[in-house]
Amino acid sequence: MDVNKASFTREVPEDRQIALKKILSLRKPAKIMIIGDVDTGKTTLAVYLANELISNGLKVAIIDSDVGQKGILPPGTISLALVDSYFSSMEDLKPYAHYFVGSITPTQFFGEMVVGVSKLSEVATRLADVVLIDTTGMIYGSGVDLKRMKIEAVKPDLILALGRENELEPILRGYEEITMELQVSEQARDFSRAERRAIRREKWRKYFENAKLRVFELSNVVVTGTSLFQGKPISDGEKSLLEKLFKWVVIHGRKIGDKYFVVKADVVEGPRNIDKNVLRFLDFTKLSNILVGLIDREGFCLGVGILKGINFAEGKIELLTPVEEPVAELRFGRIRVREDGEELGILDRDAL
Template identity: 35%
Template sequence: MSGVTEAGFPQEWQQKAAEIIESGRLIVLVGGVDSGKTTFASYLVNRIMEAGLSCAVVDADVGQASIGPPAVISLGFPESPVERLSDIPMDSFYFAGAISPQNHLLPCVVGTKKMVELARKKKNPDRIVVDTTGLVRGRVGRTLKAYKLDLLEPDVVVFFQRRKELEDLARIWERRAKAFRLRVAAEVQRKTFEERARNREEKWRLYFAESTRHELPLKELAFSRGILGAGQPLEREEREKLSSSLGKKVLWAESSSEQGILVVEERLSEDELLWVKACLGLEQADLHQLSPLYFRGLLVALISEGGEARALGIVQELDFEGEKISILSPLPAGEKIAEIQFGSYRFPLINGQPAFQRAAFRPPEHGQPSED
């Protein structure tokens, strides 16, 4: 099911493509894992361009990404016919921070909306095609798709079904927009967990292939989407006094009205934690203690002063003593970074370098569906 010609594509696709294209500007594809959404997206892009229309594609499949790397929602503008969606270069992206929407519904929904808006702002294309994740089953899947469609307000929704499993959504959206129901083609082959993991591994390798080490001073950065950066950091002198009183090294400390954070090499006892809480005025708040190793291997996004995601990175070291963070990233040298967004995905590091294969073949996390 590859190639830019009609041959090999399901007849139903060929029959419906023109009507889908003519039915509206924003086209959203919804279906389960291995339902043919991504292949259909590439086929639709070519048909749109054959019709003399400009096009944008939002790749919202954070687990089996095509345009950008995994864990992001990416935007691309095809300039010529494509054999597959991955032929489209990434123009911009929004960091979801994980390879599954499970426990990350909000960034997946918000990111898709922001990339659609950015497509309109940048090039105002005639058609925008949104390829979504395969998570459609159960309460989580339905919640994700229902709210994503509500926020996007598409003109066209294409549902890919095997046994009418999406009829509840289809019945709603045939009253709000133009809805199409396509059968999952017999040509579509299911991928194993290992195959899906290998696909991610290859995407990671390609993305980080030209990466270099970037050292960024902590004082010039804001941190978001993680436990770090939620409070006001203690000055070095205050940390040293705290360390002296405890008899244990406090590498980092910050506090807010809601919580405090300690980064310590040696874990504190309950009594020591209670004493620190009293010192920081956190008697009614939570106090979290972390090892400095907690941050190693975390996937992050590097954000400009204007809030634009410039590149992904992998934390190699967070040096609290030197007050700097070392990140492996393809970010061009000299680019100014103002914010670091923490993801929940972590790579094993071997001699400071990410072991993509080991990360790719990890079994799903507890509670995380395999349908990424």
């Protein structure tokens, strides 16, 4: 299956050439943020501009922050690539650095999205003349707030806005002086949800095709993004009480402040009346195939892995990952995915 949503072409609307001239005139290093709805040609624009800027002798960096429709593998991350030669699509680029988000949608992950783009932008401006920032198509509702937070954090020198009518006005209000509005190309193609999922499936599969099992000792890594190891272990008495009250087998339990968090398996099926302000729980069947970021000491993501098992008694975590470098931190995401690329759903932020 072709996983390239955007490929290089010089058959572009005339305003792209005007945008190119504007970028060439900016003081360097310059940060360019591309904003637009889904399927408006944001990535195609980034590929076009990068190649043209290179032909003008400039060093170019691309930040791919479209976590769901990533060109630069893997999905679920924000990625930085340095471009020094002609390329036809984002899939051709090798990542220089990643920041882990752990989901294929920005919802519930605004902090990671803003910090990731900001952190990678700082790196990119030290290495390139022009930094092109490709964003998600989330432009309505809370997406307005996310885009404005990104603009505040990154402080782009130019915003290229691919909009229909006035749909981007809530995002761009107050930023008119640094905004250039571009028309949506007639060649921009709409992709169905099923097509997007199929494209992601192939990208996941490609990323994990050479993955191997790695076992991490909890004593040797920091584990974040989850309540699994916060607080202190529950006592045998607390475990027994919970099992009797709710007809569970409690596999793992922690007391975090005055609240409880447990991993359980049902002994008897049926509804339970549980006050989630006192007790949170995760079914053991959901504690597998969770995307996990492998993080270095600087907070950058070396790559991702798929959770295959946790041995709570021995303090070990088993991941399937292509990453071979030393790891300082394991950061839990919320999407569940198999190595063949099949997505198994997204957990709520508070579920884990």
